[in-house]
Amino acid sequence: MLSNVEMVARLVLAGALGSVIGFERERLLWAAGLRTHMLVCVGACLIMIVSAFGFADVMGADKVVLDPSRVAAQVVSGIGFLGAGTILLRGEVVKGLTTAASLWAVAAIGLAIGGGLYVAGIATTVIVIGILAGVKPIEDKWRGRMxxxxxxxxxxxxxxxxxxxxxxxxxxxxxxxxxxxxxxxxxxxxxxxxxxxxxxxxxxxxxxxxxxxxxxxxxxxxxxx
Missing domain, CATH: 3.30.70.260 (ACT domain)
Structure with missing residues (x-):
């Protein structure tokens, strides 16, 4: 079982990593910005902690079989409703797909931090920021040419x-x-x-x-x- 300090540390780190990605979306004035990404990341982190450690007191009971991954697995599919809310149809142009994808990625980061995979969570945050901020100028240039x-x-x-x-x-x-x-x-x-x-x-x-x-x-x- 996690100590209280370790549990809080994971939640705080998840919120911090979510804020990094959320800030990039916030500066572009998307509906899902700083607070939304932080909440998703912290929430996913807590779900992972509950999934992995929340049933420790009944795991040793007779005839009780639990799959610790089942609760966390619902985040992957469940985050879709929130992502769908950020997708807008403006005329014939669909907007918000990137923000929906970033929310899905943030949820995965939260699950990683909740599971204690700090390196994977931090590395994914760096990669996602690189995709959102670094690739966009290249994408805009290509679209401009086309x-x-x-x-x-x-x-x-x-x-x-x-x-x-x-x-x-x-x-x-x-x-x-x-x-x-x-x-x-x-x-x-x-x-x-x-x-x-x-x-x-x-x-x-x-x-x-x-x-x-x-x-x-x-x-x-x-x-x-």
Missing amino acids: QTRELRLTVRSGTMSIDTLHVVAGARASRVRQFVVRPGTDPDHEEVTVSFVRLSQTSVDAIAEKLRKNENVISVASSGD
């Missing part, structure tokens, strides 16, 4: 073709995903929409600047304007 960007042009009728655009775009011409020409409100003008994929906003702006120098181009607007 984002579709548009140029909307007003040109003199019959002066803008896909070949003309390719000449202006140069090496970036392969990034053109869509080229659409429509009649403009003025009979002498056409509205052209050009979509690029896997191209930075800086590169799109450079193409727009070249197009503005074309005497047949009346106006250019980009998706970043």
